Amino acid sequence: MPEGDVVFRTAARLRAALVGKDLTRSDFRVPRYATVDLVGQRVDSVGSYGKHLFIRTLDVTIHTHLRMDGEWRIFHCGQRWTKPRVSARLVLATDEVEAVGFSLGTVEVLRGADEHTAIDHLGPDLLGPGWDAAEAVRRLSAAPDRAIGLALLDQRNLAGIGNIYRSEVCYLRRVHPATPVGVVPDLPALVDEAHRVLTAAAHQPPWRPLVYRRTHRPCQRCGTALLARLLEPTGADADRIDQRERGIYFCPRCQPAPSA
Known part of the structure; x- marks a missing residue:
């Protein structure tokens, strides 16, 4: 299972690829969120807490957890994916890149004000600025x-x-x-x-x-x-x-x- 260091570095890669960019495509391959459309929304920030990852726009927070086999990969638009397409659970694209979450254990869309509910039960984040x-x-x-x-x-x-x-x-x-x-x-x-x-x-x-x-x-x-x-x-x-x-x-x- 990917640990906190992997999630921390994944957040950094997604931050570099997405923050400040407008989404031109969002594809949630999870039945509960299949109709969610974030096209036109700008990615404001990407962060992690323990093994949890958060991608934030003005309106919502996308919360993901890698679990045992999950992974985020970033491709240039038009580039062939290096993992089976059937394992993709979430795609977020800009004019330049596609960020693809493969085999993610958790995918949910939260109101920004509700983001805390995903981590309220957790202890201090070893890699967070508020480490206690x-x-x-x-x-x-x-x-x-x-x-x-x-x-x-x-x-x-x-x-x-x-x-x-x-x-x-x-x-x-x-x-x-x-x-x-x-x-x-x-x-x-x-x-x-x-x-x-x-x-x-x-x-x-x-x-x-x-x-x-x-x-x-x-x-x-x-x-x-x-x-x-x-x-x-x-x-x-x-x-x-x-x-x-x-x-x-x-x-x-x-x-x-x-x-x-």
């Missing part, structure tokens, strides 16, 4: 028995982290992902690490993983073979977290398992 580390720590600390590897995935605590960066952050802080939040040695430092890592990935790509998808390769600190395990959720987490998101990567020596 103390609030992120407060939200994480509200469930001290929850595994930190699961808590970091919960966008209600802090927005933007997915499976890649939860593995990376836990590794950098030498914290086993199954460690309960309440016994993480320095939770504020871990939150600061998350902010540092995601900011670096967003502004200085590509991020070169230290542990993610490096199973059986040597740890860059101690040489121990890295492991991948399913971090099995319990209670409410069992219903909330997708099986594909549970695999987490770590060093068994640098990140010792918490005591029972």
Whole structure:
């Protein structure tokens, strides 16, 4: 699943292509919005919050979420698309370019005044100008028995982290992902690490993983073979977290398992 850094860079590309331009075509390939016509409207801004992306005109906000497989690509008008046309869910065109959202998990059109409803439930945005580390720590600390590897995935605590960066952050802080939040040695430092890592990935790509998808390769600190395990959720987490998101990567020596 694309994480906050990917969405942040996607917003920057769409901003450069669309902001200040009048739309000459809008094609919503979502039944609920099939009749929406934004031709003639000017794109005022494009922004992101965690994994959510917003394209704004004077009248409406287009809210999209990439989910597992979504992607935005930009083409010159007349250029052949590089992904199957059947997977396009939204097309926004100007005189010069076509911005095409492929396999988007969420597409909705909101009144500008209602944009907040898409993100009111989320924690602080790791890549936003209003990043609030103390609030992120407060939200994480509200469930001290929850595994930190699961808590970091919960966008209600802090927005933007997915499976890649939860593995990376836990590794950098030498914290086993199954460690309960309440016994993480320095939770504020871990939150600061998350902010540092995601900011670096967003502004200085590509991020070169230290542990993610490096199973059986040597740890860059101690040489121990890295492991991948399913971090099995319990209670409410069992219903909330997708099986594909549970695999987490770590060093068994640098990140010792918490005591029972």
